[in-house]
Amino acid sequence: MSDIIISVQNISKVFPKPASQDISVLDNIDLSLRESEIVCLLGTSGSGKSTLLRIMSGLIKPSSGIVSWYGQPIKGPIPGVSMVFQNFALLPWLTVLENVELGLEANNIPPDQRRKRALAAIDIVGMDGFESAYPKELSGGMCQRVGFARAIVVEPDVLFMDEPFSALDVLTAENLRNDLIDLWVAKKTKLKAILMVTHNIYEAAYMADRILIFGTNPGRIMADLKVDMPYDRNPDQSKFTELVDSIYHHITQASDSFSRIGGRLKPVDIHFRLPEVEISTLIGLVETLHSEAPTHQTEISDLAQELHLDLDDLLPIIDSLQLLRFAQLRSGRVELTFAGKMFAEASLLDQKQIFARQLLDYLPIVKHIHKRLNMKAGHSIHQSEILMLLRQKLSDTASEDVLKTVIEWSRYAEVFAFDVNSGHLSLDNPGEVSETDAGTK
Numbered sequence: 001m002s003d004i005i006i007s008v009q010n011i012s013k014v015f016p017k018p019a020s021q022d023i024s025v026l027d028n029i030d031l032s033l034r035e036s037e038i039v040c041l042l043g044t045s046g047s048g049k050s051t052l053l054r055i056m057s058g059l060i061k062p063s064s065g066i067v068s069w070y071g072q073p074i075k076g077p078i079p080g081v082s083m084v085f086q087n088f089a090l091l092p093w094l095t096v097l098e099n100v101e102l103g104l105e106a107n108n109i110p111p112d113q114r115r116k117r118a119l120a121a122i123d124i125v126g127m128d129g130f131e132s133a134y135p136k137e138l139s140g141g142m143c144q145r146v147g148f149a150r151a152i153v154v155e156p157d158v159l160f161m162d163e164p165f166s167a168l169d170v171l172t173a174e175n176l177r178n179d180l181i182d183l184w185v186a187k188k189t190k191l192k193a194i195l196m197v198t199h200n201i202y203e204a205a206y207m208a209d210r211i212l213i214f215g216t217n218p219g220r221i222m223a224d225l226k227v228d229m230p231y232d233r234n235p236d237q238s239k240f241t242e243l244v245d246s247i248y249h250h251i252t253q254a255s256d257s258f259s260r261i262g263g264r265l266k267p268v269d270i271h272f273r274l275p276e277v278e279i280s281t282l283i284g285l286v287e288t289l290h291s292e293a294p295t296h297q298t299e300i301s302d303l304a305q306e307l308h309l310d311l312d313d314l315l316p317i318i319d320s321l322q323l324l325r326f327a328q329l330r331s332g333r334v335e336l337t338f339a340g341k342m343f344a345e346a347s348l349l350d351q352k353q354i355f356a357r358q359l360l361d362y363l364p365i366v367k368h369i370h371k372r373l374n375m376k377a378g379h380s381i382h383q384s385e386i387l388m389l390l391r392q393k394l395s396d397t398a399s400e401d402v403l404k405t406v407i408e409w410s411r412y413a414e415v416f417a418f419d420v421n422s423g424h425l426s427l428d429n430p431g432e433v434s435e436t437d438a439g440t441k
């Protein structure tokens, strides 16, 4: 179609990982960015959103597939695309004006022209008066405005924004979002389309003409929702709430960590990338769900609103509860399981026993550690043994993160003890739980 500006076909990206399996980050992505639209790419952390933006702007090459700019395959960075990043990336030793002018230096534009255009861009983003200020004198919101000015000063056709508001406080972010929409609606720039990455559902519902929901492992587009709502959107409108509910619905379907087989949750393997969730948060959510008497269930969108959490915070907690079979997610509703109810109603000591049983039953890594400790003379092993095991399939950082979560959950449940100084896991005072007591075969 003639109004397509950028299109990607069959894009995949695999990052090679030495001495183990390569990491497949994006799989078979097709998408087009058309004239006059703001598209939001909505996905959880680590799903490959930034990688896709980098590929689409020509900064990195895909492992396979084609990126086209006005119908022509690209061969390198696309000059008509500008980027705005989450961290403003301003040079601290340059003034606002110099930072914005920097965007034009590569284009061989005479200095007086550069200055004129930079001043105009600064004006557009509402920063006039701050031309001679240095970044350290500016608030986060102002720095991001300068980031926008630097992006639009080159008069790009397309603006890519990678979580541009997520480093800002709530009110500043809202203010900037509104100003950006005003610029867009009033056509104060030459922009023809905007592609924005976010993990904030509200932000996507507020700004997008189209929302692409991104599934993980590897990243792929799970849904393409057209938003038919004029700007000046109001989160209290029923249409807005319906949109948010529908986004949640698609996301919960896209969240594949716990994909179901025949209605039952799929067992995870020993290298499963556990979400990083603190034990107190897990227990807090079980209690919140339990307070939803008598059904002990709630809409995930209501839960997010009640707890003031966004997607990246809420989904890992629900995933963890599902993993431990304390809760299950069905058609956008989170519901306590029988074990979840038992846990919520138990005494503190019994809670630990129940938690230990779920850990040993459903987390193979905990079961493995417990078994090793029982077998070893002295009932102690060094954490490096477990790290080595995890590193067979996970990156170094991911392995450390998983071990940290495993240790925190297991210590709480007294499945084993951990000595932070020596790095040893042991059955020293691990409580009364044994594998047999805990109900595993």
Ligand SMILES: Nc1ncnc2c1ncn2[C@@H]1O[C@H](COP(=O)(O)OP(=O)(O)OP(=O)(O)O)[C@@H](O)[C@H]1O
Pocket (backbone or CB within 6 Å): 015, 023, 025, 043, 044, 045, 046, 047, 048, 049, 050, 051, 052, 199
């Ligand atoms: N150059 C690289 N080499 C190896 N792995 C990489 C590289 N760049 C990204 N990755 C991996 O690809 C995955 C996706 O990363 P990416 O930054 O695209 O995700 P994201 O959705 O933008 O996440 P976030 O919300 O945290 O910004 C991550 O697991 C990351 O570790």
Ligand SMILES: [Mg+2]
Pocket (backbone or CB within 6 Å): 049, 050, 051, 162
């Ligand atoms: Mg990113």
